[in-house]
């Protein structure tokens with residue numbers, strides 16, 4: 057398994073051998089790295105001012121693969137475990153080797169020459185045997201949108217015997233690309249093209265994918281296919297990654313003009329004669345197990361999320377609240393909208409997830425806010441099932457799509473904390489209406505997200521809300537969010553609680 061990276065340069069002030077700095081591997085030395093799957097070698101077949109080629113060779117040890125760490129491919133003995141194409145074909149293992157051996161280069165860091173990583177280089181990547189499910193067409197769709205000139209030659213099975221082409225391609229990519237982007241793209245796309253990842257896909261693969269995909273994957277036209285294959289069609293991980301990419305997209309769009317663009321803020325177009333709501337270009341396609349082959353349903357994830365946000369913001373405005381605690385604020389979408397409105401003098405985002413709060417802080421640009429704006433908002437890591445005195449004194453609190461993430465047995469503790477201890481004047485709670493799930497093509501009993509501990513129908517939600525209201529001295533009314541179905545009701549349901557005898561808070 058083998059690939060080469062060649063940089064060429066005509067300019068004396070930036071010799072091709074700069075590649076050695078960027079890769080953190082000296083062109084005069086051949087180096088060896090032990091990996092769980094075998095040994096990686098890095099050497100330079102050529103290194104001069106005009107042309108510099110670095111080669112990464114991975115010697116796979118098939119015995120180590122079977123005996124070593126990682127997943128056990130199958131029970132018992134199978135010849136295929138020992139005799140397979142792994143030693144020869146570029147695949148996820150080469151990607152792993154690349155990620156390990158060139159870790160700093162993939163991250164785009166070069167301490168010796170900090171200015172280098174941001175410079176595009178004249179690069180040629182050569183992968184002589186890339187296994188590719190779907191053939192040359194898929195490989196081209198992956199690389200061409202990234203600005204590569206793509207040359208693909210099918211590798212014949214046996215040139216002498218005329219058996220035709222194998223599933224391998226000889227791939228040559230040429231382009232003016234930053235090295236770290238080129239490496240990140242290979243890191244993600246080699247296993248995607250092979251489509252036979254050889255180790256367990258753990259949840260932190262999503263983080264790796266998001267990191268490696270920075271700057272190129274969010275806007276890639278084949279993003280859905282890439283994400284699905286990379287995560288081996290594991291629905292929950294794929295959903296998680298898709299949502300996070302969608303929010304990165306929101307951010308990128310917002311970064312461009314300082315605001316969320318209209319097609320994201322406004323209610324979206326209905327597709328005439330169908331149940332599907334598509335929000336321009338951002339609806340997430342959800343495939344079956346195979347993603348591509350199976351029936352593809354469009355789930356209006358984004359548009360419903362946007363409408364929910366609009367409904368909550370509208371209800372808050374109408375309530376006259378000037379201080380709001382967003383409980384389970386997640387990645388801060390609601391907070392961002394509220395912060396833009398000067399009527400809100402005090403905002404608090406609470407979440408148990410550190411990762412979500414980090415994303416929220418970035419979305420809100422907390423670091424760069426002018427002092428007067430920054431003073432209006434605070435993020436706090438805390439669990440809602442424990443009484444937290446910091447939550448007192450707010451005009452309103454929001455629990456948007458949060459309760460269904462808690463075990464049913466924890467809801468009384470949440471209610472005691474929010475309605476008993478914090479006691480804001482208004483509480484807005486939204487949650488999915490499970491009756492609507494059939495409209496998404498979900499089978500009876502199937503829930504919308506693997507993370508949901510429960511999904512309630514309207515009666516169940518109203519019973520819970522009425523009970524809480526009675527116990528803690530609130531009134532409650534219910535609102536529908538999204539397009540109502542005559543039988544199933546709306547996709548999202550909201551309860552709006554108001555303190556019966558507003559107390560003098562603070």
Ligand code: SAH
Nearest residue numbers: 384385386407408409439440456457458461
């Ligand atoms: N309100 C946000 C996020 C909804 S996802 C939105 O609508 O976009 C549910 C959020 O609840 C997640 O961010 C999760 O971390 C948070 N959460 C789950 N259990 C929690 C708990 N016990 N305390 C605080 N936050 C919790």
